[in-house]
Amino acid sequence: MSKGPWLDDDEQKAWRSYLLMTRTLETHLERHLQRDFGLSKSDFEILVNLSESESGRMRAFELSRSTQWEKSRLSHHLTRMEKRGLIRKEACESRYPEIAITEAGMAAIKECAPAHAARVREFFVDVFGPDRMTVLGEVSDEVVATIGKHCDTDCPLADRS
Amino acid sequence: MSKGPWLDDDEQKAWRSYLLMTRTLETHLERHLQRDFGLSKSDFEILVNLSESESGRMRAFELSRSTQWEKSRLSHHLTRMEKRGLIRKEACESRYPEIAITEAGMAAIKECAPAHAARVREFFVDVFGPDRMTVLGEVSDEVVATIGKHCDTDCPLADRS
DNA sequence: CTCGTTTGGTTGATGTGTCAACCCGACCCG
DNA sequence: CGGGTCGGGTTGACACATCAACCAAACGAG
Numbered sequence: 001m002s003k004g005p006w007l008d009d010d011e012q013k014a015w016r017s018y019l020l021m022t023r024t025l026e027t028h029l030e031r032h033l034q035r036d037f038g039l040s041k042s043d044f045e046i047l048v049n050l051s052e053s054e055s056g057r058m059r060a061f062e063l064s065r066s067t068q069w070e071k072s073r074l075s076h077h078l079t080r081m082e083k084r085g086l087i088r089k090e091a092c093e094s095r096y097p098e099i100a101i102t103e104a105g106m107a108a109i110k111e112c113a114p115a116h117a118a119r120v121r122e123f124f125v126d127v128f129g130p131d132r133m134t135v136l137g138e139v140s141d142e143v144v145a146t147i148g149k150h151c152d153t154d155c156p157l158a159d160r161s
Numbered sequence: 162m163s164k165g166p167w168l169d170d171d172e173q174k175a176w177r178s179y180l181l182m183t184r185t186l187e188t189h190l191e192r193h194l195q196r197d198f199g200l201s202k203s204d205f206e207i208l209v210n211l212s213e214s215e216s217g218r219m220r221a222f223e224l225s226r227s228t229q230w231e232k233s234r235l236s237h238h239l240t241r242m243e244k245r246g247l248i249r250k251e252a253c254e255s256r257y258p259e260i261a262i263t264e265a266g267m268a269a270i271k272e273c274a275p276a277h278a279a280r281v282r283e284f285f286v287d288v289f290g291p292d293r294m295t296v297l298g299e300v301s302d303e304v305v306a307t308i309g310k311h312c313d314t315d316c317p318l319a320d321r322s
Numbered sequence: 323c324t325c326g327t328t329t330g331g332t333t334g335a336t337g338t339g340t341c342a343a344c345c346c347g348a349c350c351c352g
Numbered sequence: 353c354g355g356g357t358c359g360g361g362t363t364g365a366c367a368c369a370t371c372a373a374c375c376a377a378a379c380g381a382g
Contacts, residue, residue: 005275005276005278005279005282006275006278006282007278007281007282007286010291010294010295010298011282011286011294013298014294014295014297014298014301015281015285015286015298017297017298017301017302017305018297018298018301020229020301020305021301021302021304021305022183023229024229024304024305024308024309025304025308028308028312034340040367040368042368042369059330060330060331061329061330061331064330064331068181068184068185069369070369070370070371071330071331071332072331072332072333072369072370072371072372073368073369073370074331075331075332075333076332076333076368076369077368077369079332080367080368095330095376095377096330096331097331114166114167115166117166117167117168118166120168120176121166121167121168121172122307122311123304123307123308123311124176124304125168125172125176127300127303127304127307128300128304130171132296132300133171133172133175134171134175135293135296136175136178136179136297137171137174137175137178137179139288139289139293140175140178140179140181140182141178141182142288143182143185143186143284143285143288143289144178144181144182144185146283146284146288147185147186147189147284148185150283150284151189201337201338203338203339220360221360221361222359222360222361225360230339231339231340231341232360232361232362233339233340233341233342233361233362233363234338234339234340235361236361236362236363237338237339237340237362237363238338238339240362241337241338256346256347256360257360257361258361
């Protein structure tokens, strides 16, 4: 702000390095997941959430909250995942279906999680090292908080679920 | 490596903070671009590259190299952008068409670039501050290099253009 | 009670990304 | 000359994301 909107050369350079890094890392992890286990990043995210819940079942809006996905995206993706046998929508007493992870879904995530974690460690965590990793965690939270503060009063990023 | 594949609690926490940050920042910037200027992140990336070239025209494979996109994605997106009048594919002497930015495309990016840069500054660069930003740039390059090294000998991430 | 609003969720249209297949000219090797 | 194969690019089918519209039950105020 003190320096106007534009980025100076150093800032540009660092920003573009960051952009390249996030893209490279993301595509690398995603391709690995896809080609070795047939799971997309989205599949993985859903399965992680379900498998970390006690009962292996959650309501759709809980998933929506924890993944930050739009409800329609979630709905579409869940029907696709159901078709592939990774989850099941099962009716329960109170009107809305619960989303349950299937045996196949559980097996899939148990199989790929260690390899995925190993890649995250090898290509990211270990490259940063403990100190820089700690700093990254802190500053990430700050960035999220800053955007959140701005959006509370300005734009509807907080998902109109 | 010394610690096995799994992430410990601190690492998990930092990693998830990072994931949340990248997603939040990306969707925020993208929504802003879309709603205020009608441009997607992809449009923006193409237009930046073209507008930064001297002549305002590039061959498709140059764009492919600098954006790191697959050729088919690029081809599809360019035809869509041409339909919207942001670019033009024009024949030149040597067999392949050149991609040229149009007046409309130039106008679009000139209009949105300052606001975009301002948001990057406000929500990211200024939150990091100069020191942490410098470190981020360095470590980003290291991560990219690490992944690149691994993929040279192992998997075809380097786009089989 | 009834009407309006909120909440949880689905649907369809459309835009975008990915994969595999293909096209075609150039270049190389026999 | 004849056939690889490589580089640059297009195409079609499909998976995925986004947006707006819709639906039905629940809630709240008049």
